Amino acid sequence: MGTEAINMLKQYLVTGVENLVTKILDKTFNRLPGLKEKYEKYEKEKALEDINFHLDHLFTCYSLGKPKLFNEYVSWTRSLLETRGITYKEIKITFETIKDILFSKLPERVCLDIREYFEIIEDNALNKKIKVETLLxxxxxxxxxxxxxxxxxxxxxxxxxxxxxxxxxxxxxxxxxxxxxxxxxxxxxxxxxxxxxxxxxxxxxxxxxxxxxxxxxxxxxFIFSTAKIDKTLIATSISKDLHEVGIRIVADFFEMEGWNTYFLGANTPIKSIINEIKEKNVDLLAVSATLIIYVEAIQDLIQTIKDENIDVKVLVGGYPFNLDPNLWQEIGADAFAPDPESAISIGNNLVN
Ligand code: B12
Structure with missing residues (x-):
């Protein structure tokens, strides 16, 4: 897909999204009598937030060129909403409304590109006959x-x-x-x-x-028993991602292997990560994303590292990378590991 089309969608997210989300919700309410009252009970704010989250995932997956990741997200969203009293029909019509409104607003070329994303969910995640298993x-x-x-x-x-x-x-x-x-x-x-x-x-x-x-x-x-090796790791979650237990465990595994480790925690801004790498003469950066919508920020981080010619290897991991085995390469990382054990051997190979 063209960069122009992606930029156009991003523009929507930045400038027109509030308007777009409200339009989608209003139209969904028109199509489903009774839903408005029900949602008002469950907080309208929450409904708007949900639609925002759907669009964010759609645009991110589109930008990454990953219809299957979008399908995975919609499967998850369906199971989540169904246990909170939102019916299958209501979920299906919400996504149909998103499609109709986007198609009425976006140029035909972009619609052609984005059609695939709706087809895959209609055939899978939103297909009533299929109970889609997710990696979760x-x-x-x-x-x-x-x-x-x-x-x-x-x-x-x-x-x-x-x-x-x-x-x-x-x-x-x-x-x-x-x-x-x-x-x-x-x-x-x-x-x-x-x-x-x-x-x-x-x-x-x-x-x-x-x-x-x-x-x-x-x-x-209790984790400092090993002899030190002369290698330094920074481990962090990418900006906006609040999940930190997984990457903390990865950092501790490296520490147990004798690496000097700096664990920065969750939600670290790109600029701060870059500054830390420069300051600490780092061999390996281990960076985590748990939500699909934060993968692009890792891509931006890697691009910055390349643009600034910083001599560090980048190892990525977390849920989206487990879902799609090619994703790490496509965003320009040096490697991916699904778990801390393999991260150690892959990390050692990268820096030796
Ligand atoms: C705790 C938790 C939170 C906490 C995190 C607090 C904290 N201090 O970390 C809080 C409350 C902040 C949170 C928030 C949200 N969460 Co949450 N969260 C979880 C939960 C229950 C546990 C995460 C965890 O600790 N996992 C344990 C670690 C050890 O496992 P791991 O992360 O997979 O890491 C291992 C590997 O993946 C790998 N790995 C991970 N990173 C890296 C990096 C590298 C370099 C390498 C090599 C390997 C590697 O190695 C790790 C160690 O073995 C998960 C459930 C789950 N299945 O993970 C949901 C989960 C991830 N959250 C979810 C959601 C939806 C959210 C929210 C959007 C909810 C909301 N509406 O607000 C927000 C998003 C916030 C944000 N902006 O990031 C969903 C994601 C679903 C999806 N389809 O994407 C999950 C899966 C829950 C669910 N079953 O629905 N969450």
Missing amino acids: DSQTKLEDPLAVEYLDALLNKSRKEATELILNALNIEYTIKDLYLRVIQPVQYEIGRLWQLNELSVAKEHYCTATTQMIISNLYP
């Missing part, structure tokens, strides 16, 4: 008994008990790597699944994640 469905299996116990402690017991459970397990049967990959990660995925199904409130998810982050901090003093 396969993520959640609590196989380890400690993971089951830990989730129970988080949900039904106290922070103290949850913490003791993990700290007591360390050194008995579990290494820190085991705790991260067999307990903490699957429990975080399960918490996400429960939230998606509307079985866990946002507050409870925040509480579980905050407790887990506190425990990870308690594990930190």
Whole structure:
């Protein structure tokens, strides 16, 4: 697709999106009698936010040239909204309205390009006959008994008990790597699944994640046993992305392999990442995105690194890269790793 078409869509996002979103919602209300009252009950603001999120995903996937990622997003959105009382018909008509309004506003050339994105969701994510499995469905299996116990402690017991459970397990049967990959990660995925199904409130998810982050901090003093190698890593989530547990675990794995690591946390602006790389003489930048809509910011970061001739390798990871195995290459990264173990070997190869 042409850059001109992409720029035109982005322009919509920046200048006309509020207007566009309101138009879409009003037209959806006209098409579905009763929906207005229902949404007013569930907060109109939320409905506008949802449409904004749909458009953001559509435009990002279009810009990246990834109809399948858009389909994945719509499958997820359908399962999320259906558990919150929005019917299949209402979801389907909302997307049809988005299509109709965009098609009435955009030049024919762009419509031709974008048609594919609506066809794929009509045939898959919005096809009533198909129960589309997303990658998230396969993520959640609590196989380890400690993971089951830990989730129970988080949900039904106290922070103290949850913490003791993990700290007591360390050194008995579990290494820190085991705790991260067999307990903490699957429990975080399960918490996400429960939230998606509307079985866990946002507050409870925040509480579980905050407790887990506190425990990870308690594990930190135990990860420095290895001899240092002369390599430096910066690990961070990209700007606007608030998910930081995954990239924190990646940073800790590198630390355990003897790297000097700087973990910047979530939501780090591109400019700050660039400044840190320059200042610290970094060998490898590990950067994470959890939401598809933040992948373009990683692309911009990589472009800046190239434009400024900065001598650093870029390793990317996170949910969108797990969904599409070619994405990392297409945005110009040096490598991708799906998990921290492979990140170590790939990272070592990149810098040696
Ligand atoms: C905790 C959480 C949050 C917290 C994060 C707090 C924090 N301090 O980190 C908060 C509340 C902020 C949050 C917000 C949102 N979240 Co959230 N969140 C989660 C949750 C439950 C757990 C994330 C986590 O800790 N995972 C555990 C880690 C260990 O796993 P990981 O991230 O996959 O990382 C591993 C690998 O992917 C890989 N990896 C990751 N990054 C990198 C980078 C490199 C370089 C490498 C090599 C490897 C690598 O290695 C990691 C370690 O093994 C997930 C559920 C899930 N399935 O992940 C939802 C989830 C990611 N969130 C989701 C959503 C929708 C949101 C919100 C949009 C919700 C909203 N409407 O507000 C916002 C977006 C905010 C934003 N701007 O980013 C959805 C995303 C769905 C989708 N289709 O994209 C999920 C999947 C929940 C769900 N099941 O629906 N969230």
